[in-house]
Amino acid sequence: MKRIVIHRPGSYDRLTMQGHPDPEPGPGEVRIAVRHIGVNYADCVVRMGLYTSARRFVGWPITPGFEVSGEVDALGAGVDDFAVGVPVIGVTLFNGYSSCLVLPRAQVFPVPHGLGTAEAAGIPTIFLTAWFALHELAHVRPGEKVLVHAGAGGVGSAAVGPII
Numbered sequence: 001m002k003r004i005v006i007h008r009p010g011s012y013d014r015l016t017m018q019g020h021p022d023p024e025p026g027p028g029e030v031r032i033a034v035r036h037i038g039v040n041y042a043d044c045v046v047r048m049g050l051y052t053s054a055r056r057f058v059g060w061p062i063t064p065g066f067e068v069s070g071e072v073d074a075l076g077a078g079v080d081d082f083a084v085g086v087p088v089i090g091v092t093l094f095n096g097y098s099s100c101l102v103l104p105r106a107q108v109f110p111v112p113h114g115l116g117t118a119e120a121a122g123i124p125t126i127f128l129t130a131w132f133a134l135h136e137l138a139h140v141r142p143g144e145k146v147l148v149h150a151g152a153g154g155v156g157s158a159a160v161g162p163i164i
């Protein structure tokens with residue numbers, strides 16, 4: 001497999017492609033053959049060394065990426081609700097910029113009907129962030145109105161849209 005690795009903070013020239021052995025899924029895990037990744041502002045912040053969680057939980061070197069899509073490539077023991085070849089979305093804490101990724105089953109979801117894997121890769125981070133902001137932080141209830149500043153970006157567009 002191949003993975004984008006950043007060895008120290010900086011600009012785009014810090015992104016390097018490296019080969020790694022394919023990871024094997026353990027019990028309760030799903031391996032995804034990654035076809036698409038979501039690229040978000042948070043990934044840029046990771047690359048620049050400004051994301052506190054990245055420094056604390058991972059450090060350097062680091063592989064950015066919080067969301068991927070592709071097909072199930074292998075299943076660990078106990079995962080019986082997916083089959084190899086099924087299109088899926090994966091949500092991860094870093095390591096998404098990889099051609100192959102193993103995730104716990106709870107972090108893998110079927111691609112919604114009517115979407116391809118390219119569109120599906122851009123869903124999790126922006127929509128989960130918008131949902132969290134509206135429901136967990138602002139506690140918006142039915143009938144209330146919210147002013148969304150900067151509604152032109154990904155999270156802002158998701159917060160303004162009817163899906164959330």
